Amino acid sequence: MTDLPTLRPAAATALAAWHDMVARRDLSDLRSIVHPDATFRSPVAFKPYRSADAVILALSTVMTVFSDFAYHRQAATTDGLNVVLEFSARVGDKGVKGIDFIAFDEEGRIVDFEVMMRPMNGVQALAVEMGKRLGALMPAFKSGV
Amino acid sequence: MTDLPTLRPAAATALAAWHDMVARRDLSDLRSIVHPDATFRSPVAFKPYRSADAVILALSTVMTVFSDFAYHRQAATTDGLNVVLEFSARVGDKGVKGIDFIAFDEEGRIVDFEVMMRPMNGVQALAVEMGKRLGALMPAFKSGV
Numbered sequence: 001m002t003d004l005p006t007l008r009p010a011a012a013t014a015l016a017a018w019h020d021m022v023a024r025r026d027l028s029d030l031r032s033i034v035h036p037d038a039t040f041r042s043p044v045a046f047k048p049y050r051s052a053d054a055v056i057l058a059l060s061t062v063m064t065v066f067s068d069f070a071y072h073r074q075a076a077t078t079d080g081l082n083v084v085l086e087f088s089a090r091v092g093d094k095g096v097k098g099i100d101f102i103a104f105d106e107e108g109r110i111v112d113f114e115v116m117m118r119p120m121n122g123v124q125a126l127a128v129e130m131g132k133r134l135g136a137l138m139p140a141f142k143s144g145v
Numbered sequence: 146m147t148d149l150p151t152l153r154p155a156a157a158t159a160l161a162a163w164h165d166m167v168a169r170r171d172l173s174d175l176r177s178i179v180h181p182d183a184t185f186r187s188p189v190a191f192k193p194y195r196s197a198d199a200v201i202l203a204l205s206t207v208m209t210v211f212s213d214f215a216y217h218r219q220a221a222t223t224d225g226l227n228v229v230l231e232f233s234a235r236v237g238d239k240g241v242k243g244i245d246f247i248a249f250d251e252e253g254r255i256v257d258f259e260v261m262m263r264p265m266n267g268v269q270a271l272a273v274e275m276g277k278r279l280g281a282l283m284p285a286f287k288s289g290v
Contacts, residue, residue: 101218
C-alpha cells in the first residue's frame with residue numbers, strides 16, 4: 001500500500017484509525033471518526049442512508065459478510081479530503097472486487113462513505129446476505145431499490 | 146474537477162486524451178493510448194478481457210448504453226500511475242454511479258481499465274444492454290459469470 005502524502009493530516013489520522021479497525025475486525029470505535037450526519041451509499045441500493053448510526057450499522061454488518069478481505073491500491077483527490085480504497089474479498093463462494101470512496105471533512109470525520117463492487121453475481125450475493133441481517137432495519141438493502 | 150499534479154506526465158497526457166474522447170463521444174483514437182495487452186474488467190463479469198481490442202470494444206459499447214454521462218471526483222495513487230474517475234450516468238431509466246479505475250504504464254498507455262458501478266439494478270440493466278450488443282462477442286457480459 002502506498003503512502004498518501006496529499007491527504008490532509010486530520011483525514012490521514014482518521015484513515016489510519018479506519019485501517020487499524022478493519023485489520024482488527026473491530027469497529028466499536030468507528031463513531032469517533034464518523035460525522036453525525038454522515039451518508040452511506042451501498043453497492044446494492046441507490047437510496048443513501050443518512051446518519052452515523054446507518055453508516056456504522058452498514059459497515060459493521062458488511063464486515064460480517066466479507067471473508068478474505070484485503071485492501072490494495074489507495075488513491076486520493078488533490079484536495080486531500082477524499083480517498084479511494086480498492087479491496088478484494090469473498091462473499092460466500094464468490095470472489096469480489098470493490099472500492100470504498102470515503103469523503104472526510106476538515107476535522108477528519110467521515111462525511112460520505114460509498115461502496116461499489118463487481119462483478120454482478122457478487123453484488124447479488126451481498127444483497128442476499130445483507131438482506132438476511134438487515135432486512136428489517138434497512139429494507140432497501142434487501143429490495144435493491 | 147480537480148487537477149492531478151501527482152499523475153506522471155505521460156499518464157496525465159493520456160488521461161487528458163481520454164477525457165477529450167469521452168467529451169466528444171468519439172473513441173476512434175482510443176487505441177493510441179491503450180497497451181496491446183491491456184486488460185478490461187467489467188462491472189458485470191469477474192473474468193477479465195485481455196487485449197486492446199477487448200478494451201476498445203467494451204468501452205465503445207458501454208458508451209452507447211450510458212446516457213447523461215458525467216465525471217465528478219478524480220483521485221490518483223501516489224506513484225502517479227493509477228487514477229480513479231467517479232462518474233454518474235443513466236442506463237435506460239436507472240440512475241447509476243460508478244468509477245473507472247485506470248492503470249497506466251510509464252509510457253502513458255492504459256494497461257488495466259476496471260469499471261465498478263452501483264446500485265445493483267443499474268448493473269443488471271447494464272448487463273442486459275451489453276448482452277444485447279455484445280452477447281455473441283463477449284458472452285460473459287451476458288451471463289454475468
